[in-house]
Amino acid sequence: MGRLCESCFDQLSGLLAVICYTYAVDKHKLGIIGCGWFAPFHVKALRQLSDRVEVVWAADPNPARAASVAASIGAHPLADYRAGLGDVDTVDILVPHHLHHPIAVDCLNAGKHVLLEKPIARTLNEADDIIAAADRSVKTFMVALPHRYRPSIKLLKQAIESGGYGRLFMLDAMMDESLQAYTTVDWISHKATLGGGVFFSSSPHMLDPMLWIGGDVIPGSCAMVGTHGGVSMEGEDSAFSVFKFSSGVIATTRHTWASPRSQTWYTLIATCERGRLTLTTTPLGDLASEGAHCAWRTRLSASGANDQVLLDNDEGLDIIYEMTHFFDCIDTNTIPATDGRTARQIIELVLSAYAK
Template structure:
């Protein structure tokens, strides 16, 4: 059993944009997190970030895992490398925050979850949409029962593409690696799938999909629309695209007693419109605050560190990451077979 600590020493594996602009600034902003080391095969990247945060750097992640001063790791590597590194980190006794998607296959995701359990360490997946103030407030309202059952929904995540975010630019692994099974579905749609699971408190059970590659130099899809059904029977669409010149991140839930509108733009990130014509407008921090590179604003790292300090359950578990990946892979199968696929998970839904 791990003892309570006043400080969590963290090693960050992978020094690309997600580490540089989100995880490292958020670690630096947390009063009880210490950036003990960073790691990247590119020595220039690793050395620059190590100097910035006054930490050590490694070129080999296995050497970082052997560092006895490190309590936890954040994995910021290309998707197909997540599982191998996470399993080794679990075997080394390090708690883990892994960027989404948890892995590229269900077998790999299950290996990660089982390695964490067998080594009694915590595994969290970085589905950051759960931490948006509008989404957390909407979750409270839904759980209160005021709006009744969700009957249908639509959710969209679109931006201009990974080449405008990745540190590799047009050489992003999405454009150069054909071994990963998805493009925008594993990058953006998976965020919204996890958000649906979180808000509704139930899993997506059936999916069909259509996708295409319209603008990006990749063999993977750059635009997708999924039609899904949840366990209770609610139906909805999940839209994801790398072809939007203006970012879109909206979610609308149609309920028995009204409508919840989130992140549609404008002054109010959350609006509740009741069937009796009354409306409530919430002026909250918007979802894209962290995109402006403000430390701690995504909430992911703070939640991870606080869970380790307080020995609390992670808000986004390995099982959650597995279940979201399961929907994405089922959507890919559905499109290939031009059918509706039943999403069969082998893992119990996490309770939130």
């Protein structure tokens, strides 16, 4: 076999070095902060984005959790995220809600791009502080409100806006979850650390796409009632809400963590004058125990003059769409669709309903 001459070798290795260097600097270096139940969902998406991001470390004060999440993505474990901030340009924060504010502000002040799990914070003051830190940092700050980024919800919005079903006048969301085991975690069971009950913690999954579709809500129009369906937590485990958009559209959310047996995870219905659009997302296994491995079926159907299935896929609780948007925003210096101000509107709506 022939050998490369010395100058060819030098040129080739120089080229390789340039490629490797470019590749390495183009990749974001990311730290995961919080390695609990939801971390494997983030890991799954980050693995899919391995051409754009390298996960350098995974931090959690619980050493077994940090080790397990770090090992699942070839990163190293840390007990304290602060020890790793100098090695990354981006952090992914998924910690208990009372820690969203101090950790997000700390990371923004350290000049990192931040993806923060929902909700932005427990109070408007905490949210304002995070927004101010994000503005000062001039880095990308996004709250992980995943549903508006999904193909199904994008298509639902497009179908409404196409006008083909007539004017929208009602939005109705139902989330039916069996989270009896999940809610035994200490911070989830206390209002002070969760921020409220199910309406505060989880109904924003439906409120965010509803506000994205419906526009401005009439201030003060949101009312909610909550109850306890047997889940051991201080805040309500089940909640109904109603509110009205400036456009005249009325909306309702129904949500329980106390479902005796969840079959359809969520159902979002948009009723228009000439047709009804129904979006369902159904776990095909046991979400609580299977976590990120659970298989899903998502369907969007239209009924009216012509009944048809508009979408049928397996997107479920996959967060690849939100993650892709986050890295696109960093790379193009664009404000994320769910930035701090958008995420603040959701907790403002929820807290106004609690205050009534």
